[in-house]
Each structure stands twice: as structure tokens, then as C-alpha cells.
Amino acid sequence: MDLKPMLIRVAILSHLMSLFSNVGRKFEKTKRTFIDDEAAEYACMSCENPVDEEYEYCPHCGKETVEPVE
Numbered sequence: 207m208d209l210k211p212m213l214i215r216v217a218i219l220s221h222l223m224s225l226f227s228n229v230g231r232k233f234e235k236t237k238r239t240f241i242d243d244e245a246a247e248y249a250c251m252s253c254e255n256p257v258d259e260e261y262e263y264c265p266h267c268g269k270e271t272v273e274p275v276e
């Protein structure tokens with residue numbers, strides 16, 4: 207009995223499985239990024255506008271009051 211074809215099939219299967227789990231991880235990451243985009247992580251304490259980065263100066267009012275939002 208020749209085991210080779212079976213071994214190849216197992217190898218292909220495990221390769222496919224790892225491909226699928228990679229796609230799953232990528233999707234999770236994309237989902238997290240999307241959720242992060244939904245909520246502003248920083249906001250200006252002076253004008254209370256949300257900003258998408260920790261700016262040194264608020265892009266809305268120009269004050270040094272950008273703080274991370276908890």
C-alpha cells in the first residue's frame with residue numbers, strides 16, 4: 207500500500223487549515239481597527255472636540271489640551 211498520496215493530502219489539508227486561521231486572525235484585526243475608528247481616543251479638553259491622534263495642539267482650537275479619552 208502506498209501511503210504517499212495520503213500524506214500529501216494531509217499536508218495540503220493542514221496547509222489549508224493554517225491559511226484559514228490566518229484569514230481569521232486578519233479579520234479579527236480588521237474588526238478591531240474598525241471599532242477603534244468608531245470611538246475617538248483623544249479629545250480636546252478646551253473645545254471638547256474629539257481628535258483622532260494625540261496632537262500636541264488641538265486642530266480645532268489650537269490649545270495644548272488634547273488628552274486621551276478613557
Ligand SMILES: [Zn+2]
Nearest residue numbers: 250253264267
Ligand atoms: Zn480644542
